[in-house]
Amino acid sequence: xxxxxxxxxxxxxxxxxxxxxxxxxxxxxxxxxxxxxxxxxxxxxxxxxxxxxxxxxxxxxxxxxxxxxxxxxxxxxxxxxxxxxxxxxxxxxxxxxxxxxxxxxxxxxxxxxxxxxxxxxxxxxxxxxxxx
Numbered sequence: 001x002x003x004x005x006x007x008x009x010x011x012x013x014x015x016x017x018x019x020x021x022x023x024x025x026x027x028x029x030x031x032x033x034x035x036x037x038x039x040x041x042x043x044x045x046x047x048x049x050x051x052x053x054x055x056x057x058x059x060x061x062x063x064x065x066x067x068x069x070x071x072x073x074x075x076x077x078x079x080x081x082x083x084x085x086x087x088x089x090x091x092x093x094x095x096x097x098x099x100x101x102x103x104x105x106x107x108x109x110x111x112x113x114x115x116x117x118x119x120x121x122x123x124x125x126x127x128x129x130x131x132x
Contacts, residue, residue, distance in 0.1 A: 011051030
């Protein structure tokens with residue numbers, strides 16, 4: 001669905017109203033905005049809510065780090081990753097740890113649109129591509 005400039009502008013304004021001066025998104029504000037827009041149903045409100053949802057999703061992804069490893073990481077390793085990533089992305093970053101045997105070895109870390117892939121599977125794929 002193509003979203004009009006007016007709907008996008010409105011969604012951006014609503015999103016800014018949900019973020020405090022430190023840049024943190026408040027879930028309670030998001031819920032109130034969605035409820036109010038759904039009740040009032042302003043012009044093109046579906047497009048506004050769609051764009052607003054995208055802004056909220058992108059902001060949430062920027063504040064969440066997904067760490068994949070072949071096996072469960074030790075508590076020491078998890079804490080070191082937490083400290084290092086929070087230095088780079090801020091104290092409000094949350095980490096999610098997953099096991100992914102298809103990596104063969106190493107780690108894959110994703111924060112928002114940033115991906116660091118130090119897995120053996122990625123290195124093998126890069127080698128395969130260079131030989132092809």
